[in-house]
Amino acid sequence: MVRLAGITKIFHGKDGQTVAALAGIDLNILRGGITAIVGPSGAGKSSLLRAVNVLERPDTGTVNVGGRDLTSLDDESLRRARQSIGMIFQHFNLLANRTVAGNVALSLELAGWPTAKIGPRVAELLNLVGLTDKATHYPAALSGGQKQRVGIARALAPNPQLLLCDEATSALDPETTRQILALIRKINRELGLTVLLITHEMAVVREVADQVVVLEAGRIIEQGPVAQVFAHPQHQTTRCFLLGETGTELPPALAARLLTTPIADGATLIRLHAVGELAASPLLSDLGAAGIAARLIAGRVQPLGDRPFAGLIAALTGNVGAIDNAIHQLRARGAEIEVLGHVATDAVTAG
Incomplete structure (x- = not known):
């Protein structure tokens, strides 16, 4: 047109x-x-x-x-x-x-x-x-x-x-x-x-x-x-526009304590976006089968046209290799995942 x-x-x-x-x-x-x-x-x-x-x-x-x-x-x-x-x-x-x-x-x-x-x-x-x-x-x-x-x-x-x-x-x-x-x-x-x-x-x-x-x-x-x-x-401009809409802005208290490398007994923070069947599935619960504990920090599932859209921030704890493999598997299923960094588990609880 x-x-x-x-x-x-x-x-x-x-x-x-x-x-x-x-x-x-x-x-x-x-x-x-x-x-x-x-x-x-x-x-x-x-x-x-x-x-x-x-x-x-x-x-x-x-x-x-x-x-x-x-x-x-x-x-x-x-x-x-x-x-x-x-x-x-x-x-x-x-x-x-x-x-x-x-x-x-x-x-x-x-x-x-x-x-x-x-x-x-x-x-x-x-x-x-x-x-x-x-x-x-x-x-x-x-x-x-x-x-x-x-x-x-x-x-x-x-x-x-x-x-x-x-x-x-x-x-x-x-x-x-x-x-x-x-x-x-x-x-x-x-x-x-x-x-x-x-x-x-x-x-x-x-x-x-x-x-x-x-x-x-x-x-x-x-x-x-x-x-x-x-x-x-x-x-990056598109990502910034999406943060408020998807509810995936990292809380300031957590952002201030982020580290770039994993720490012993710490948590890995990820930002996840998914559309369609994947967004409607129990994404975080499924990680338990791989021995990973997942805690929801922020986000929501909402309609995107006639399909669900998930925007989540989660803290993953467990074996570092298992976490990396789980992230790889989620990406293979169509999820967009950004590893935000690593924090001590007490920071996740406090946040």
Whole structure:
């Protein structure tokens, strides 16, 4: 659906310095899927999203959406082409002096739809997002989640092929976030709509995305299916993003006592990620058969799409050779394991 080739975007500051927001981006977005772009602040996420519909024209490179090179179009042709690209925003961007129905109708009016067709289309969309009873209300009377539903309905009004989501849930509470993400997934499945969203929250990626792209300093540092990136992160930035989401941050008290070499009667600390059947199996209990005692320090098992995902920190005690062999066997079964270091057993108990 989207093919970006050689995209660069340079911003020039008042002090004469330049910043490369995007530095040679090559990216393909699959048709009919949900792709999440994640990265730290300043990574270039918003610039990349705005390059897709050429709200920010790249300095170099091409943007192809649905088989059409948007970067080659004049302003009028680009305006018409954007009707196939919907966009929802972090802060909703609704018009305060228009009702819910009026906000949804606006994009159809601007696109030149016949008046007779606008009303039925608005009613259809408000039903889809669950706001039929709010049609005559004004934005000031709506909750944050309801405002975002209006924004989604407005974005869908002209029957776009592609939906861009600019931090669409970051201004919402956790429960409302889950509801909006469920709505985006429903729209994706029922309408076959391609969705490209940016976020700084790995929980959003885990809950809704099929593919994930990790940005840092305007460059793609990692990408792939969500399950693959969660279970086997290749870049340190990705690993750092995953720590909070997987619950595998090492407690500071233990981190301060880590040693690089095994100690007598000590424990080996490991961080483990696993997806699917392996994540649902009694991983730590199974180690007992090899004569290894395993103590759970931190972590959780949670859904990743329709599969379980485990992120754990465990302290393993026993024969060093047996521990090494057990780690090898778990890796052979598909687990991602990082040996964090070694501590005295009393540190594990205290931690």
